[in-house]
Amino acid sequence: MATARVVIVGAGPAGIRCAETLLAAGIKPILIDENRRDGGQIYRRQPEGFKRDYSALYGSEAGKAKALHQSFDQLRTQIDYRPDTLVWNLTPGQLNCVSNGRHSVIDYDALMLCTGATDRLMPITGWQLAGTYSLGGSQIALKAQSVSIGHSVVFMGSGPLLYLVASQYVKAGANVAAVLDTSPFSKRVAALPKLLARPAVLFEGMKLLARLYRAKVAVHLGIEPMQVLGDEQTGVSGVRFKTGAGRMMQVDCDAVALGYHLRPETQLADLAGCRLQFDEVSGQWLLAVDEEGRTSVSGVYAAGDGAKIRGADAAEQAGRLAANALLQDLQLAVDATAQQAQKQSLASMDTFRVGLCEAFPWPAAQAKALPDEAIICRCEMITAGELRGVVREKGACEVNRAKAFSRVGMGRCQGRYCSQGGAEVIAAEASVPVQEVGRQRGQAPVKPLSMKMQEVIS
Amino acid sequence: MTPQKSDVLIVGGGFMGTASAFFLRQRGHSVTLLERDQVGQYASGVNFGNVRRQGRHLAQLDLANRSWALWKRMPELIGEDLEFLPSGHMRVCYDEAHIADLEAYAAAPEASQLDLEVIAGKALHDRFPFLGPEVKGGSYAPHDGHANPRLAAPAFARAAIRAGARVEERTEVADVQKVGGEFQVTTTDGRLFTAANLLITAGAWGSKLSEQFGEPVPLETHGPQMAVTEPVPYSLPTVIGVYTKIAEEVIYFRQIQRGNIVIGGGYRSRPDMVNRRAHVEPRSIVNQIEQMRRLLPGVVNLNIIRVWSGIESYTPDSLPVISASGKVDGLFYAFGFCGHGFQLGPGVGDVMAELISTGQTRTHIAPFDIQRFADPVPLTGLSSLQTTSKVL
Numbered sequence: 062m063a064t065a066r067v068v069i070v071g072a073g074p075a076g077i078r079c080a081e082t083l084l085a086a087g088i089k090p091i092l093i094d095e096n097r098r099d100g101g102q103i104y105r106r107q108p109e110g111f112k113r114d115y116s117a118l119y120g121s122e123a124g125k126a127k128a129l130h131q132s133f134d135q136l137r138t139q140i141d142y143r144p145d146t147l148v149w150n151l152t153p154g155q156l157n158c159v160s161n162g163r164h165s166v167i168d169y170d171a172l173m174l175c176t177g178a179t180d181r182l183m184p185i186t187g188w189q190l191a192g193t194y195s196l197g198g199s200q201i202a203l204k205a206q207s208v209s210i211g212h213s214v215v216f217m218g219s220g221p222l223l224y225l226v227a228s229q230y231v232k233a234g235a236n237v238a239a240v241l242d243t244s245p246f247s248k249r250v251a252a253l254p255k256l257l258a259r260p261a262v263l264f265e266g267m268k269l270l271a272r273l274y275r276a277k278v279a280v281h282l283g284i285e286p287m288q289v290l291g292d293e294q295t296g297v298s299g300v301r302f303k304t305g306a307g308r309m310m311q312v313d314c315d316a317v318a319l320g321y322h323l324r325p326e327t328q329l330a331d332l333a334g335c336r337l338q339f340d341e342v343s344g345q346w347l348l349a350v351d352e353e354g355r356t357s358v359s360g361v362y363a364a365g366d367g368a369k370i371r372g373a374d375a376a377e378q379a380g381r382l383a384a385n386a387l388l389q390d391l392q393l394a395v396d397a398t399a400q401q402a403q404k405q406s407l408a409s410m411d412t413f414r415v416g417l418c419e420a421f422p423w424p425a426a427q428a429k430a431l432p433d434e435a436i437i438c439r440c441e442m443i444t445a446g447e448l449r450g451v452v453r454e455k456g457a458c459e460v461n462r463a464k465a466f467s468r469v470g471m472g473r474c475q476g477r478y479c480s481q482g483g484a485e486v487i488a489a490e491a492s493v494p495v496q497e498v499g500r501q502r503g504q505a506p507v508k509p510l511s512m513k514m515q516e517v518i519s
Numbered sequence: 520m521t522p523q524k525s526d527v528l529i530v531g532g533g534f535m536g537t538a539s540a541f542f543l544r545q546r547g548h549s550v551t552l553l554e555r556d557q558v559g560q561y562a563s564g565v566n567f568g569n570v571r572r573q574g575r576h577l578a579q580l581d582l583a584n585r586s587w588a589l590w591k592r593m594p595e596l597i598g599e600d601l602e603f604l605p606s607g608h609m610r611v612c613y614d615e616a617h618i619a620d621l622e623a624y625a626a627a628p629e630a631s632q633l634d635l636e637v638i639a640g641k642a643l644h645d646r647f648p649f650l651g652p653e654v655k656g657g658s659y660a661p662h663d664g665h666a667n668p669r670l671a672a673p674a675f676a677r678a679a680i681r682a683g684a685r686v687e688e689r690t691e692v693a694d695v696q697k698v699g700g701e702f703q704v705t706t707t708d709g710r711l712f713t714a715a716n717l718l719i720t721a722g723a724w725g726s727k728l729s730e731q732f733g734e735p736v737p738l739e740t741h742g743p744q745m746a747v748t749e750p751v752p753y754s755l756p757t758v759i760g761v762y763t764k765i766a767e768e769v770i771y772f773r774q775i776q777r778g779n780i781v782i783g784g785g786y787r788s789r790p791d792m793v794n795r796r797a798h799v800e801p802r803s804i805v806n807q808i809e810q811m812r813r814l815l816p817g818v819v820n821l822n823i824i825r826v827w828s829g830i831e832s833y834t835p836d837s838l839p840v841i842s843a844s845g846k847v848d849g850l851f852y853a854f855g856f857c858g859h860g861f862q863l864g865p866g867v868g869d870v871m872a873e874l875i876s877t878g879q880t881r882t883h884i885a886p887f888d889i890q891r892f893a894d895p896v897p898l899t900g901l902s903s904l905q906t907t908s909k910v911l
Binding site for chain 2 (some may be wrong): 473504
């Protein structure tokens with residue numbers, strides 16, 4: 062069945078390595094990507110005509126970025142590559158896509174979801190003010206457009222991306238006012254044995270930190286975020302937080318980048334009916350996939366951060382592994398030795414993932430401490446008090462029920478930004494563990510769909 | 520096991536069941552409502568939210584008028600806001616020939632309380648300048664409007680509870696029997712509920728229960744197709760729907776006060792009755808986008824941000840079942856609302872309470888009697904029922 066129509070969604074490290082592996086086995090996949098260029102988030106390629114070199118763009122990861130881009134450039138003419146294309150919905154065997162305002166339907170026999178991740182955010186008072194970005198958003202501004210999100214930027218949250226983006230800003234010459242990390246140093250020490258599963262990555266992380274210290278950037282650990290300061294007219298003017306020692310502090314800035322590591326993009330898998338399961342380590346719902354990337358739905362596979370947040374190196378391996386799983390399911394030959402090596406390298410990355418989750422934990426307790434007037438859902442401007450109200454007065458102790466009553470998660474972002482923080486608020490108010498309040502069900506369209514859309518009759 | 524006894528037992532916690540529970544309490548009867556999942560989760564919670572009388576089957580307007588009088592008493596009646604806005608409803612057509620149909624409907628004696636006004640041509644476009652040029656005429660209903668379906672049934676359930684009703688969610692009926700003068704309902708968790716009267720308001724699952732009493736109803740299930748845009752400044756108070764005989768042209772929209780435009784109509788989907796979920800068919804969204812651009816050209820600048828569906832049940836004659844059982848004393852039905860039950864909710868609750876309490880009702884519900892399905896007729900035989908019931 063070498064004529065199987067295989068569609069890969071996402072041209073990041075997982076999607077590209079998946080396409081490459083399939084092509085080598087004689088299958089020519091369709092590779093759909095929402096972005097204009099390949100590379101995904103981490104290896105995002107600058108627009109045509111921009112001339113920054115690899116080292117400036119990707120730092121220590123320049124070699125990997127270049128290798129991936131070169132692989133893609135070799136693949137590009139041999140596969141059916143469709144950039145700038147959003148898969149906004151799917152039904153069994155068919156994807157609904159929109160590209161340049163035109164709607165089309167693509168049939169598939171097998172689907173490889175390499176949809177990546179976005180920032181995981183915890184609401185904070187004032188985060189609706191102009192000048193508040195996610196860490197990923199601030200990184201895109203720098204990588205794609207070579208601009209900073211502000212004249213003076215505070216990075217607040219936790220996780221490796223916090224230090225990576227802050228140091229990239231420093232390197233690019235931007236003014237970083239402070240790096241505020243909610244996780245205390247002690248967690249890092251405790252997680253060290255697991256982080257040593259990937260000593261080279263750990264070393265790169267330390268170099269990032271060193272660069273921040275060399276640039277005399279104020280780095281505070283174990284902080285408690287209190288408020289993004291500013292007003293509706295002029296936007297962000299500063300950040301207030303409590304230090305690890307319990308002292309209230311304020312830093313002036315005109316932009317703030319927030320984020321607590323990443324959350325997977327699972328909407329398409331959810332629409333396909335794939336099972337998700339609660340991951341205790343990271344405290345969020347992840348796709349249920351086997352070791353090689355098979356989801357609970359036959360013919361649907363997932364690889365990369367969309368399946369499990371393990372970073373770009375793991376995504377490349379997982380992309381290859383998922384491709385091999387599909388080849389095996391199609392009764393085609395696979396390189397068993399390579400497969401074994403891919404699994405082994407992913408095992409150490411799994412250990413490292415757990416280490417990262419322990420070193421930079423998701424700050425669930427902040428949800429309980431949020432004042433009632435803090436906005437939870439920025440699209441619909443719903444406050445924590447309103448959400449708590451539907452839990453308390455209307456018995457909405459489940460995420461989708463609370464959404465129906467309060468509108469949290471109903472807006473333009475479809476819960477991408479608010480549903481995890483919202484779930485924590487609901488759980489805290491109902492005094493139950495967060496997994497018991499469930500997760501927001503995925504609905505089409507995966508991203509807002511322009512009503513200018515024209516149908517292509519094929 | 521101690522049976523839990525009440526005057527009336529209601530099976531099904533949608534809008535009809537919760538409203539019935541509320542009005543039965545108003546009349547002083549003890550009530551227990553059993554809901555398998557959560558109150559208002561299916562058809563009651565996912566519909567378009569039209570509080571519309573015009574365009575209904577004329578024989579239904581007596582009931583719709585009674586319901587409208589109750590809607591007008593919101594939010595005081597139940598003490599909760601359902602976002603009801605009697606902001607007017609406009610039924611428009613693309614075909615000049617249909618204007619006569621709209622006029623005939625407006626002139627019908629049954630529709631006299633609706634104060635309908637048929638407008639066409641330039642007068643229509645002067646008054647509703649945002650409508651597309653293909654719109655030829657329309658019937659304006661000043662008293663109709665819209666409300667938020669997600670809130671309605673849960674709010675009625677809470678009002679009923681405050682008035683003394685008992686509402687058991689996540690309680691699935693395993694067995695229903697009538698023993699002597701008493702209905703005995705056993706739930707899957709082993710509880711026993713008893714009552715002298717039983718009201719079936721189980722929507723798409725209503726026939727499963729009615730057939731146990733020898734009164735099956737040939738229900739078909741469909742998933743409504745709903746979409747909503749991002750919010751834009753509130754400027755379209757009138758609910759607008761297209762009157763047409765072409766399925767794809769059926770489209771309706773309303774703008775809520777916070778700005779989003781809710782859109783429904785077109786194709787329907789087939790729900791997954793095993794997992795009790797219904798999805799929106801992608802072709803419905805594509806069709807809705809095309810039809811909306813025709814009806815409201817300015818919409819082209821907006822985005823659809825979310826779509827949803829649910830599980831609605833339809834009878835062969837597109838009329839609901841609202842009646843006492845023809846076979847069993849003390850048994851009553853209100854289900855199968857064919858996608859147009861939302862406006863009727865309060866009225867049906869009030870009528871069922873009256874019927875159960877007094878054995879009769881002042882409202883004309885004869886066309887909705889379950890006995891019309893008593894002698895199964897082949898599908899072709901139903902056309903006579905259609906013509907006599909003058910659907911418009």
